[in-house]
Amino acid sequence: MAVSDLRIASPKLGEPYLLTPGPLTTSYAVKQAMLKDWGSWDGDFRAMTAELRKRLLDLLGPGSDEFDCVPMQGSGTFAVEAMLASFIPKNGKVLVLANGAYGMRSVETLEYLGREHVVLNKGDYLPPRGEEVANILLEDPDITHVVAIHCETSSGILNPVEEISEVVYAAGRKLLIDSMSAFGAIPLEASQIRYEAMVSSANKCIEGVPGFGFIIARKDELEDARNNSHSLSLDVHAQWAHMNKSGQWRFTPPTHVVAAFLEALRAHELEGGVAGRGGRYKRNRDVMVAGMRELGFETLLDNRWLSPIIVTFFCPTDPNFVFDRFYELMKNKGFIIYPGKLTVVDSFRVGCIGQMDEHVMRNVVAAAREALEEMGVSDASPPAIALEERAKLAS
Incomplete structure (x- = not known):
């Protein structure tokens, strides 16, 4: 197209x-999709949720069968907090790669969650590089997870996540990616870049409207996330298990936003x-x-x-x-x-x-x-x- x-x-x-x-700015078709009301328990809406999850997984390319998609109500920050709380165990330790406001927001979130963490803060201008990440991981064997921002929109830096991924897995650690403002426009193919989970939002590069985020994670990580979360509503494992069992969201979903997002996903496919x-x-x-x-x-x-x-x-x-x-x-x-x-x-x-x-x-x-x-x-x-x-x- x-x-x-x-x-x-x-x-x-x-x-x-x-x-x-x-x-x-969204298309007229996306806006128009919100003119119909949907029952959150109805079979038609369950089918919409299933299609949404499948279409998002398809964007990962080869290797997507190892992952599953979990939509989460709220803004993108809700979904980021859900990812951090659910996939980092309470005894884990995190290296946050920060070069702007959103890396530092992950730091603040971890402080609220009580997860031990260290920060590589590159300031406003510089991207984190693989060599310095590797050195930090070598010096601190207690680090279990690394958090990276795909595109730091406070500056506009597109961070080298592939380079970061290579050193994280060479060191035997796990990578979580905040791809809030990049997923859907910047490749994040599962066969090319290793990560345990990533997070994005409906109102970014897919060109939907605000109302929910989504976590895409390896199925084994989702299984292991049971009882990690501090929160009832932001528990990714609980949301995932409930969706797979019933096809429904645990709590009231943003039905109109989901309908708009599906329209946006179809347009995304047509555009290539x-x-x-x-x-x-x-x-x-x-x-x-x-x-x-x-x-x-x-x-x-x-x-x-x-x-x-x-x-x-x-x-x-x-x-x-x-x-x-x-x-x-x-x-x-x-x-x-x-x-x-x-x-x-x-x-x-x-x-x-x-x-x-x-x-x-x-x-x-x-x-x-x-x-x-x-x-x-x-x-x-x-x-x-x-x-x-x-x-x-x-x-």
């Missing part, structure tokens, strides 16, 4: 494009699956980044680490540039961008995912040009310290 054949959503009805890492979806997002990124650089903006990351999910730009040093004003001007032109999360310099982020194509991204660049002109910003280049920080990554 060519991008030109997609029914790309339009802001003409008053809806701006969401240039965020999710929630994101992970390769097709990821290809469109990469084109979105390349067109948008090239255009923004022509305006003088600089990206936080070198091309090597730019994800096709979201891109971080430094704020211009021009005194006429005020982010809040820039944000409102962009919104008035039909585009909602994302504030930055960096700690050293001011920044903002522009998402590449959702019902958008490269033509929309050209309009994003045009809107940014107009906004700069309206603000009286003649130079979009960042302060020197921003480029100095970026140079650390290149080295």
Whole structure:
């Protein structure tokens, strides 16, 4: 299915494009799927849940028969907590690979759970590399699990999970992946990258709406997860066992969200699956980044680490540039961008995912040009310290 054949959503009805890492702009068909009510115990809805689980497993490619899929009510963070609590035993020890807000959120979650952990904190700019992970595991034989973020959307870094996986399993440990903002657009094939479990959400690269996450885990890990969880509602083993026995969710499911997600999964398949979806997002990124650089903006990351999910730009040093004003001007032109999360310099982020194509991204660049002109910003280049920080990554 060519991008030109997609029914790309339009802001003409008053809806701006969401240039965020999710929630994101959805198709009309996905929105329309939520107009019907479903009984959560009914056979038709049980069939919908079964189809959802199968379609998600199919995205793993060869080797998916060793895994099962467990949907979990709530936001993506609910599903991450469910994964950490269910697959890390109470006497386990975790190495968290952090280079942004979401790695540190896993750290905070482990603190709440009372799981022993250590952190490799790479700051805002740098990815964790296999060699340093291997050294930590060699020095600390008590570490049982490693937690990695697939795409750290606070910076836009696409972390090298395949490299990380190789050293984790060479050391005889287990890997859990937070692929919240990458699964469905970045390959995570079971035959290529070893992991015990991964987690994502309905409102990310599959292009559904918020309401549930899902954990995809090895069946033997699911069996071993019994009695690990601290929580009644976030117990992945209990949810999995109940679904396999009855076909139902343990507690009231987000029925409309499930219906919308199934529509999104079908569209994902028609677009060419992970390769097709990821290809469109990469084109979105390349067109948008090239255009923004022509305006003088600089990206936080070198091309090597730019994800096709979201891109971080430094704020211009021009005194006429005020982010809040820039944000409102962009919104008035039909585009909602994302504030930055960096700690050293001011920044903002522009998402590449959702019902958008490269033509929309050209309009994003045009809107940014107009906004700069309206603000009286003649130079979009960042302060020197921003480029100095970026140079650390290149080295």
